[in-house]
Amino acid sequence: MAKLPVLRIGKHTPRYPVIQGGMGVKISGFRLAGAVAASGGVGTIASVGLACDHPLFDGNNYFDINEIAVSEAVKASRTAAPDGVLAMNCMAVLTDYDRQVRSACVSGVDIIVSGAGLPMKLPEYARDFPDVALVPIVSSVKAADLIVRKWGKLYGRLPDAIIVETPLYAGGHLGATKMEHVTDPAFALENVVPDLVKYIEDTVKADIPVIAAGGIWDREDMDMIFSLGARGVQMGTRFVCTEECDAGARFKQAYIDAIADDVEVIMSPVGIPGRALKNPFIKKYIEGDVESKPCMAACLSHCKYLENGTTFCIAQALVDAYLGDWETGLFFVGSNVVKCKKLDTVAGIFRELVGN
Ligand SMILES: Cc1cc2nc3c(=O)[nH]c(=O)nc-3n(C[C@H](O)[C@H](O)[C@H](O)COP(=O)(O)O)c2cc1C
Numbered sequence: 001m002a003k004l005p006v007l008r009i010g011k012h013t014p015r016y017p018v019i020q021g022g023m024g025v026k027i028s029g030f031r032l033a034g035a036v037a038a039s040g041g042v043g044t045i046a047s048v049g050l051a052c053d054h055p056l057f058d059g060n061n062y063f064d065i066n067e068i069a070v071s072e073a074v075k076a077s078r079t080a081a082p083d084g085v086l087a088m089n090c091m092a093v094l095t096d097y098d099r100q101v102r103s104a105c106v107s108g109v110d111i112i113v114s115g116a117g118l119p120m121k122l123p124e125y126a127r128d129f130p131d132v133a134l135v136p137i138v139s140s141v142k143a144a145d146l147i148v149r150k151w152g153k154l155y156g157r158l159p160d161a162i163i164v165e166t167p168l169y170a171g172g173h174l175g176a177t178k179m180e181h182v183t184d185p186a187f188a189l190e191n192v193v194p195d196l197v198k199y200i201e202d203t204v205k206a207d208i209p210v211i212a213a214g215g216i217w218d219r220e221d222m223d224m225i226f227s228l229g230a231r232g233v234q235m236g237t238r239f240v241c242t243e244e245c246d247a248g249a250r251f252k253q254a255y256i257d258a259i260a261d262d263v264e265v266i267m268s269p270v271g272i273p274g275r276a277l278k279n280p281f282i283k284k285y286i287e288g289d290v291e292s293k294p295c296m297a298a299c300l301s302h303c304k305y306l307e308n309g310t311t312f313c314i315a316q317a318l319v320d321a322y323l324g325d326w327e328t329g330l331f332f333v334g335s336n337v338v339k340c341k342k343l344d345t346v347a348g349i350f351r352e353l354v355g356n
Helices: 030-038 062-080 097-104 141-155 181-185 188-202 219-227 250-255 280-287 304-309 312-321 335-339 346-354
Strands: 017-018 044-045 085-091 112-113 133-140 161-163 210-211 232-233 263-267 274-276
Touching: 017 030, 017 335, 030 044, 030 085, 044 062, 044 097, 044 112, 062 097, 085 097, 097 112, 133 141, 141 161, 141 188, 161 188, 181 263, 181 274, 181 335, 188 210, 188 335, 219 232, 219 346, 263 280, 263 335
Parallel strands: 017 044, 017 232, 044 085, 085 112, 112 133, 133 161, 161 210, 210 232
Antiparallel strands: 263 274
């Protein structure tokens, strides 16, 4: 095994250069993130929709309860991993993005990871928390350059790390505006990672680690991407089939049962492609006769369902998946879902990845 790089993200250095990707709704909650942080990686809670089954959520107070739920999740993960590195994944497209970022910072998170839209205002929302590292997710050097310029100009701040997520294999919403980008080799990690490392060295002239995400499963994948200059990996799908993952048992079983033909890329209500399982809900959506539950909370700043009644309420569909409803849920997956064969433990995955 090649030597592992040291991944320093702002003031935080996890024992291992492995980030567990944020997975909403409630797939990576406080249990999974706490277990990963305790094992020496970066544990990431996904902030989206944490209110959905909170005892104080009454159907009308979603944003207030989300803020509370974000804070509670950070504190619960911290209890599980007092010395670990914890991140909150806040999607820039969320209506309450600013509140979620602030709540995570106030509650003592170490890192904010932010994608699903360019997180142009992130430094503003986190400005009172200089120890909190800010990490955007991009799929191209062009997007990284836009963020670097804007953050530099407006806030005098650079990203503390940059995650490159390839739409070719990743789970959930993909960093692609068009369907054809999802299979475009120009967006492969093998192409974007070295280009981004070079851009940071030659143009930004700063020490910003590049973290690769999408389709990474084992140590061989890690060593390959480290050899191209990445200093960390972010993995989502692999951490779903763990005892500690916060998703319901049916969600995990869907991963174990999935075969390649079950994986589909759809246009999500947000207007970007997303990779998901072709369950009864997605089959109906593809056929054009999906029935949506009512809008849960106007939680997105761009949502086709809210704007014109087409597509479906993605929040409700993701909550249904988390709760394990195979008929009505939206089960996001990465292409590696076909490799999920059994329930593992977070410690077991780390043992295999880092020989610990
Ligand atoms: C079920 C699921 C939900 C996800 N939700 C989010 C999310 O809320 N925010 C986000 O930035 N990325 C999300 N992702 C992407 C992951 O954080 C991660 O970057 C990606 O899955 C990496 O690819 P891999 O699954 O092949 O390891 C999600 C992925 C999955 C599988």
